[in-house]
Amino acid sequence: MSLVTMREILKDARMGKYAIGAFEFWSYDSARAVVSQAQALRVPVILQVGTWEIDYMDGYDNVRYFAEAVSERYNTSVALHLDHATTLTACAEALDAGFTSIMMDASAYDYKTNVRLTNEARKLAEKYDASVEAEIGTLGGSEGGLHHETDDQTKPEDARRFVEDTGIDCLAVAIGTAHGFYTKPPVINIERLKEIAAVVDIPLVMHGGSGTPEDKVAEAIENGIAKVNICTEFIAGYGKGYRAQDAEGFKYNVNSLFRAGSDAGAAVARHKMELFLSRRK
Numbered sequence: 001m002s003l004v005t006m007r008e009i010l011k012d013a014r015m016g017k018y019a020i021g022a023f024e025f026w027s028y029d030s031a032r033a034v035v036s037q038a039q040a041l042r043v044p045v046i047l048q049v050g051t052w053e054i055d056y057m058d059g060y061d062n063v064r065y066f067a068e069a070v071s072e073r074y075n076t077s078v079a080l081h082l083d084h085a086t087t088l089t090a091c092a093e094a095l096d097a098g099f100t101s102i103m104m105d106a107s108a109y110d111y112k113t114n115v116r117l118t119n120e121a122r123k124l125a126e127k128y129d130a131s132v133e134a135e136i137g138t139l140g141g142s143e144g145g146l147h148h149e150t151d152d153q154t155k156p157e158d159a160r161r162f163v164e165d166t167g168i169d170c171l172a173v174a175i176g177t178a179h180g181f182y183t184k185p186p187v188i189n190i191e192r193l194k195e196i197a198a199v200v201d202i203p204l205v206m207h208g209g210s211g212t213p214e215d216k217v218a219e220a221i222e223n224g225i226a227k228v229n230i231c232t233e234f235i236a237g238y239g240k241g242y243r244a245q246d247a248e249g250f251k252y253n254v255n256s257l258f259r260a261g262s263d264a265g266a267a268v269a270r271h272k273m274e275l276f277l278s279r280r281k
Ligand SMILES: [Zn+2]
Pocket: 084, 143, 179, 207, 208, 229
């Protein structure tokens, strides 16, 4: 199956009270760990990359190549998304390579600049019929080389204006989640999310899904979150699989080490996808 847009994949999610998982990947192997589980559960899925993963795969073309190959092999709807692009050049390169979705993250700038850069990205994406995600408010933690110390949650009125001013397909909101694993338990602001969802009708995105308490994730999905990003926890699954296998004795064949990592990563992805579907209407 060829790659599809994120718009297509997310269109029924908010109304249906479920979310689509967006998993960071860095290889054919990690893409397969995600998409094989999506196939088993008969749900579409989003494969996404940031700067580190693009570098690791030697550029945008290879990223698209692996995502497309896995989507075809597992006959599953897959959107290929560029996560947290901070420049229009990065957006253009991804779109040229065949990505079906981009996130222009100009949330570190003032409102006017964020709107201007997001609109530029949307105009670029329109030429390819690709989807656009953008962000307003500031998430904590770090991801893909980005780091934020502040925790400035999304204001409902800003979100409403921003969506109106940009015409984006989905909106990342800051409601208390952070990138990476948490150093202290997060407080997820469901009330704030409800206020945002009351004035914004496009799919909302939760970044920093890793390690967020699962009941809070499910509650957020019931209240407007339609895409949940998982990066750290998926990678940690791989690491755990490798370490467990290594402790048992590495036997110098592919199945002995790499299969164990991949299976453990796949188990994390499956568990998350099941959680995202758990309150489906
Ligand atoms: Zn993020």
